[in-house]
Every structure is written in C-alpha cells, then in structure tokens.
Amino acid sequence: MRKIKFTKMVASGNDFVVIESGHKSGVTRHKILARNICERKYGVGADGVLVLEKSKVANVRMRIFNADGSEAEMCGNGARCVAFYASTEYPACPAGRRVPSTELKIETKAGVIESEVRGDNVKIKLTDPKNIKLGIPLKIGKRILRVNFINTGVPHAVIFVEGINKIDVFNLGRFIRFHKKFQPQGTNVDFTEILSDNSIKVRTYERGVEDETLACGTGSVAAALILSHQSGVRCHKIDVYTKSGEILKVHFDKMNNNFKNIWLEGKAGIVYKGEYNV
Numbered sequence: 253m254r255k256i257k258f259t260k261m262v263a264s265g266n267d268f269v270v271i272e273s274g275h276k277s278g279v280t281r282h283k284i285l286a287r288n289i290c291e292r293k294y295g296v297g298a299d300g301v302l303v304l305e306k307s308k309v310a311n312v313r314m315r316i317f318n319a320d321g322s323e324a325e326m327c328g329n330g331a332r333c334v335a336f337y338a339s340t341e342y343p344a345c346p347a348g349r350r351v352p353s354t355e356l357k358i359e360t361k362a363g364v365i366e367s368e369v370r371g372d373n374v375k376i377k378l379t380d381p382k383n384i385k386l387g388i389p390l391k392i393g394k395r396i397l398r399v400n401f402i403n404t405g406v407p408h409a410v411i412f413v414e415g416i417n418k419i420d421v422f423n424l425g426r427f428i429r430f431h432k433k434f435q436p437q438g439t440n441v442d443f444t445e446i447l448s449d450n451s452i453k454v455r456t457y458e459r460g461v462e463d464e465t466l467a468c469g470t471g472s473v474a475a476a477l478i479l480s481h482q483s484g485v486r487c488h489k490i491d492v493y494t495k496s497g498e499i500l501k502v503h504f505d506k507m508n509n510n511f512k513n514i515w516l517e518g519k520a521g522i523v524y525k526g527e528y529n530v
Contacts (some may be wrong), residue, residue: 258289258312259337260296263374263520265496267464269298269528270337273305279323284469286317289528292398294336296528299461304331310357310364312338317462326362326405328469328516332374334358335367362405375503375517378470379405381477384509390431392424399428400434400478406459407439407476416453421464423465425457432449440468444475452479453493467494469516481509 269289286301288294305476309311314334316324335356356367358376366377368456388409389422400410409428413419425441428434441457454475456468476490492500501517 253529254283256530257525258296258528259341259525260298260523261302261333261520262311262523263332263336263467263469264494264498264500265519266327266329266333266468267523268300268302268330268333269296270302270304271416273303276424282317283317283321283323285530286319287321288530290319294524297341298325299458299465300324300330302327302334304334305461307359310359312356313359318458320460320462321433322432322460323361324406324460326360326365326379326470327342328376328378328473329467330406330469331358331360331365331376331518332469332516332518332520335369335376336372336374337522338373339367339369340522356368360405368487372519372521373517374520376469377475378514378516380514381474381511383407384478384481386478386482388433390428390433392427400482401434401439402474402478404470404473404477406470407434407437408442408471409434409439410444410475410478411444412479413445416443416455417452419443420457421455425464426462429457429459429462440471440474442468442471442475444479446479447493449483450487450489451491451493452476464495466496466501467498469500469518472500473502473514473516477504477511477514480504480511 262339288297303315305313363379382405456471472492503515505513
C-alpha cells in the first residue's frame with residue numbers, strides 16, 4: 253500500500269481531486285485511481301480527478317479523468333480549479349513553472365487555455381467553439397425533440413426548456429447522452445431555461461460522471477453561446493445560474509455568429525488536503 257497526496261477542490265459545485273504527477277504517467281493507472289478515489293462512499297468523492305504534469309507549451313498540463321475512469325479533453329470548472337491551485341500553491345507545485353498568478357497557461361487535450369486569478373475569482377479563456385448545429389431532431393417516444401449541438405472543448409447538446417426544475421435530467425439526459433446521433437463520443441446534455449436576454453438557468457447531465465452535476469463550466473458556455481446564436485441578442489456577457497446556486501459568467505465576442513475571446517468566470521477554492529491509500 254502506498255499513499256498519494258491530494259487536494260480536494262470545488263468550483264461552483266463541481267468537485268475535483270487534484271494530484272501532482274510532475275511527469276507523464278500511465279493512463280491505465282489514472283483511470284483505475286479515478287474510479288476508486290471519486291467514489292463517494294469508499295473514496296474521497298468527486299466528479300473527477302485532475303492530474304497535473306509538466307508541459308512544454310504552457311505552465312502546467314492538466315489531464316482530466318472522469319469519475320467513471322474515462323479521460324476528457326477539457327473541463328471548464330476543472331481548469332479554473334487548476335488555475336487557482338497553481339497560482340496559490342507555488343512553489344509547492346513542481347508540475348509547473350512559477351509565473352504571476354494572473355498570467356498562467358494550462359495545456360489540455362483541447363488546446364492551451366489562459367487564466368486570470370484574483371482572489372477566489374478565476375477566469376479561463378476557452379478555445380473557440382466548433383461544430384455548431386441547430387435543431388437536430390431526436391425521436392423520444394412519440395415526440396420529436398429539437399436539440400442543438402456545440403463543442404466547447406467537449407461535446408454538448410443544448411435543449412431549451414420551460415419549468416427546468418421539473419425536468420427528469422437523469423433519464424432524459426442519459427437517453428440523449430448515448431443517442432446514436434452523438435456516437436461514438438457521446439455528449440454532455442444541458443437543459444437550459446431562458447430567464448432574460450442575458451441570463452439562463454442550466455442543469456447538466458455530464459458524460460463520464462453519468463449523472464447530473466451541480467454545475468458544468470463548458471456546459472454553461474455551450475448554453476450561453478447557443479442562446480446568443482439562436483436569438484441574435486447582441487450582449488457579450490451572459491449569467492448562468494447553476495444547480496449549486498452559484499452564478500457563472502460567460503464573456504464572449506461575436507461577429508456573424510462566430511465566437512471569439514470566450515471567458516468563463518466564477519469562484520474556485522481548496523476544500524481540504526489529505527492522503528489516499530492505494
């Protein structure tokens with residue numbers, strides 16, 4: 253038996269176990285560790301594991317392993333946790349290089365992202381979205397549901413609803429997440445209720461967690477951009493009300509339905525540190 257040092261972190265209701273690896277290591281080992289350590293009864297309990305490694309193109313490399321052991325390309329709230337961790341834990345973080353806390357870059361499988369950290373408020377700049385598709389028809393029972401799709405680092409299906417608190421997020425979300433139209437990757441599913449021209453409420457079924465989470469950073473961005481794309485609203489900031497009760501802010505520039513300079517902003521922090529027996 254050996255001990256692994258970890259830090260438990262949370263960003264807007266998404267919780268993560270952060271582990272410093274320092275160098276590239278076995279994927280299989282991380283997948284097994286993620287399944288065990290994320291288990292909420294016998295492990296630490298988390299939506300995913302964030303492994304920090306050295307990077308040749310950024311200050312730190314972030315690898316994301318979901319609670320089911322699968323590896324994700326990107327995680328918005330996870331990246332905000334890593335930015336906060338790296339900026340506050342230096343020089344204790346050997347995975348990166350010392351930089352001013354407001355100028356830290358993170359390498360992900362979706363690309364290199366920038367971050368700004370001021371206190372517990374953390375902003376990250378996402379890569380430009382791709383593969384936007386509106387009004388995809390999905391047959392559910394006897395009715396047709398119109399679903400929108402966008403990739404904000406990871407795939408997201410966005411469905412606009414009314415009465416969001418009554419939506420069966422688990423069962424409906426799971427059906428869409430595994431639908432043949434989104435295979436082989438599958439998709440995250442964001443149920444979105446419009447509150448005003450610049451505010452929405454979002455509930456997300458997360459791929460890899462295979463359940464509803466209290467918040468989803470890339471999902472909040474996906475819902476905000478789809479709203480702007482569909483409605484033609486000219487505002488450049490949308491408030492996203494999450495299930496956790498926290499409000500995430502999505503900033504972006506838009507020209508002819510092309511999105512640039514996309515930033516996700518919200519709170520992040522350390523919950524506790526510990527050792528996990530493997």
